Amino acid sequence: MKEIYKYVLAISVIGFLGLSTACNDGDKDSLYTDDPGTAVKQGTYNEAKAKTWDFNTLDGWVHANQGENADVPQSFIEDGKLKIFTHARTQERKKVRTPQQYGAGRYIWRVYVSDLGMGDRASIGAWLYNDDEHEIDFEIGSGTAADRAELNAADDEVVAYMTTQANPHNHVKTKIKKNAWHTFEIDLSLVDGKYLVKWIIDGAPAVLIQQTFGEEYPFFIFCSVENLKFVGDHWPKQDNYALYDYVKYIPYDYAMEPVTPTDPITPVDPEPEPMPDETVIWDFNNIDGWQQSSNIGADGKDFIKFENGIVSLTIDPAYVGMSRNNLESLTAYGTGKYVWKVIIPEMETAARFTTGGMLYTSNEDKGYHALGMTAMYGTAGNRADYSIPADKLVLRLSSDQSPEMEVYKPIAPGEYEFVIELTVVDGKYKASWLLDGESIYTKDLWYGPSDVNFKIICSSGQLKWWGDKDMTRSNTGKFDYVKYTSY
Numbered sequence: 001m002k003e004i005y006k007y008v009l010a011i012s013v014i015g016f017l018g019l020s021t022a023c024n025d026g027d028k029d030s031l032y033t034d035d036p037g038t039a040v041k042q043g044t045y046n047e048a049k050a051k052t053w054d055f056n057t058l059d060g061w062v063h064a065n066q067g068e069n070a071d072v073p074q075s076f077i078e079d080g081k082l083k084i085f086t087h088a089r090t091q092e093r094k095k096v097r098t099p100q101q102y103g104a105g106r107y108i109w110r111v112y113v114s115d116l117g118m119g120d121r122a123s124i125g126a127w128l129y130n131d132d133e134h135e136i137d138f139e140i141g142s143g144t145a146a147d148r149a150e151l152n153a154a155d156d157e158v159v160a161y162m163t164t165q166a167n168p169h170n171h172v173k174t175k176i177k178k179n180a181w182h183t184f185e186i187d188l189s190l191v192d193g194k195y196l197v198k199w200i201i202d203g204a205p206a207v208l209i210q211q212t213f214g215e216e217y218p219f220f221i222f223c224s225v226e227n228l229k230f231v232g233d234h235w236p237k238q239d240n241y242a243l244y245d246y247v248k249y250i251p252y253d254y255a256m257e258p259v260t261p262t263d264p265i266t267p268v269d270p271e272p273e274p275m276p277d278e279t280v281i282w283d284f285n286n287i288d289g290w291q292q293s294s295n296i297g298a299d300g301k302d303f304i305k306f307e308n309g310i311v312s313l314t315i316d317p318a319y320v321g322m323s324r325n326n327l328e329s330l331t332a333y334g335t336g337k338y339v340w341k342v343i344i345p346e347m348e349t350a351a352r353f354t355t356g357g358m359l360y361t362s363n364e365d366k367g368y369h370a371l372g373m374t375a376m377y378g379t380a381g382n383r384a385d386y387s388i389p390a391d392k393l394v395l396r397l398s399s400d401q402s403p404e405m406e407v408y409k410p411i412a413p414g415e416y417e418f419v420i421e422l423t424v425v426d427g428k429y430k431a432s433w434l435l436d437g438e439s440i441y442t443k444d445l446w447y448g449p450s451d452v453n454f455k456i457i458c459s460s461g462q463l464k465w466w467g468d469k470d471m472t473r474s475n476t477g478k479f480d481y482v483k484y485t486s487y
Contacts, residue, residue: 043189060099061223068093075096083241090235102258104254110246111126111183111242114240144233160174182201183203235275274336323461338483340418344414346413350377350468357458393410403443462475
């Protein structure tokens with residue numbers, strides 16, 4: 001626990017945000033490092049070097065749109081305000097940023113939070129960015145049903161998320177009023193040369209966290225409205241917008257001078273996700289949209305083949321013990337129907353080989369989560385417990401956490417559609433396993449799309465609990481296609 005307090009402090013210091021108080025001046029020496037002399041670097045704001053953008057024009061800002069319709073500006077000046085908007089039923093990400101980067105000091109955004117659609121995946125942003133691991137955010141959205149229930153948010157309230165993307169990761173949320181003006185502030189002071197980040201809403205401190213980096217990572221200032229998945233339960237059903245009255249930066253007297261990078265890094269532009277009821281099909285003419293994930297070292301690439309629209313994943317008997325050869329989707333998904341067209345081979349009796357489809361968590365900071373639908377010979381115990389006939393293989397249906405479960409059913413070698421369908425009941429996933437369109441098992445999970453999204457996995461592997469003996473020959477699982485339909 002000492003190492004946690006040495007580097008990470010995520011503490012609210014006000015009661016009205018519904019978070020807990022946990023620090024005072026007397027604690028400061030021990031909160032940050034083991035050095036009893038360590039404390040926040042004292043300094044004063046240098047108002048003479050303060051910079052204010054009052055949005056009579058867009059001078060001093062550049063468009064930084066991403067995603068759908070990125071080449072269409074939707075940020076403009078209206079009555080002395082910056083207005084940014086996104087359209088319904090899109091994955092637009094509209095934003096502007098400063099050309100220069102700044103360091104320690106106070107960053108202030110005066111923002112009108114509009115009547116965001118209930119459950120819409122639309123985020124109003126006031127944030128700082130250097131790269132994807134050095135980013136500090138205010139993001140305001142309707143919030144998922146689960147987040148709103150946790151905060152007991154009223155119909156006239158939305159969720160403000162306060163986030164650091166890494167170093168360390170931090171994600172705290174609170175509720176605020178919509179159809180209202182708010183002042184969002186991020187204060188960056190230095191502790192042993194590292195940023196101490198304070199989020200402030202309408203003049204009241206909200207969250208404090210110590211970062212593990214400092215002014216070697218200066219920040220662009222961003223204003224944005226983005227249709228982002230994590231802030232709602234569905235893609236927007238209405239246009240959404242924000243107004244920015246002004247943005248201000250006040251440096252500390254010890255702050256670095258602003259810099260203009262010659263080759264700035266831009267935020268990652270993820271692959272667009274399917275809209276509701278849209279289906280994406282990967283026919284495996286190539287590896288586009290996927291990456292290989294193997295634990296058999298440099299030789300792994302030799303055991304994956306794309307040929308005639310079929311991908312083959314082979315496990316060689318030379319790699320005994322735990323060995324996997326997987327394909328993993330580059331994009332993570334939530335609710336919907338996941339379909340694998342699987343070609344199950346004849347298998348050695350009792351051999352520890354398996355092949356099939358899996359869903360694997362894309363955010364391990366919330367715990368390991370995996371769902372599976374895989375074929376294997378199985379152990380003698382598995383086969384006896386589930387009365388598997390001698391001429392059949394074992395079909396394993398599994399959830400590896402929250403809750404743990406596994407069910408075994410008989411299956412013969414051949415071609416099948418394996419399906420895992422994820423719907424939502426009371427904010428939590430309900431998982432259904434289907435074989436060639438027939439439902440064979442369902443399970444209520446203890447987490448939902450606000451907690452976990454999944455990478456799609458095509459897998460072949462060898463593990464000791466999937467059979468009673470090591471393989472004596474190569475075994476190959478084949479996949480004709482994978483489909484995902486968004487709900």
